[in-house]
């Protein structure tokens with residue numbers, strides 16, 4: 001994607017027969033190449049408004065600039081890298097350290113669409129905490145989807161962790177409340193709560209989510225987004241941010257999605273940090289987010 005763009009701008013600045021080694025980049029030079037870049041970004045799952053922002057930033061940085069022909073590629077690459085990093089610039093809190101440092105029991109709520117990878121992320125994070133010597137209590141707060149309680153229970157057994165559960169159809173806020181009470185009475189540092197996967201258009205489930213938050217006041221509301229959802233990631237992130245407020249994002253299935261556009265779009269649209277990325281289906285397939293990796297992914301395409 002990006003190498004194509006660099007070739008085009010190089011071409012635009014070196015018209016046939018031209019001998020000059022240095023010239024000023026004009027608006028006209030930029031118009032065509034930035035239009036192509038915007039299309040390439042959108043094809044890499046970068047949301048339209050974010051693609052426009054990147055192109056605008058590049059325009060401001062490059063327009064009217066005197067450049068040596070041989071340096072054009074370097075200048076464009078650096079400008080692009082800088083713009084991407086700027087969008088991903090929120091510092092990434094270390095959730096494990098935050099839990100360790102807080103007094104009392106922390107509550108981490110995992111939110112997101114059905115199939116986004118909420119339960120998988122929760123159990124991967126539980127396993128990561130266990131590795132660090134913190135034993136979380138798991139709350140089966142998805143009382144809506146058949147099999148989700150069993151799914152969490154199964155992981156709880158595998159990881160040898162306590163799972164607090166009620167029956168299907170019961171009040172999810174009460175499940176989370178009980179889990180926090182249990183953790184507090186056992187002196188446990190953290191509760192990881194699953195929630196029903198919802199569509200942002202699903203008012204009932206959004207109301208339920210608000211109730212869970214009102215009753216239990218989570219310390220961390222972590223939105224889990226499937227990185228394969230592309231442009232829709234922005235819409236999902238905004239809706240959850242409006243409904244309950246988000247503290248951080250986990251992008252899953254980054255092992256399947258080579259592009260990295262969803263990271264850029266989500267981070268830009270709600271201005272919240274990406275905490276972790278999911279990179280597979282094993283317990284150990286959760287990695288701390290690194291913005292350099294995303295910039296390089298987009299540059300290398």
Ligand code: GDP
Nearest residue numbers: 114115116117118119120252253278279280281
């Ligand atoms: P939930 O409905 O949001 O709780 O989603 P699940 O946790 O049940 O995950 C849905 C599917 O996505 C399952 O098949 C998971 O194994 C898979 N999945 C979740 N995270 C990842 C990931 O990071 N990489 C891959 N390849 N698959 C994942």
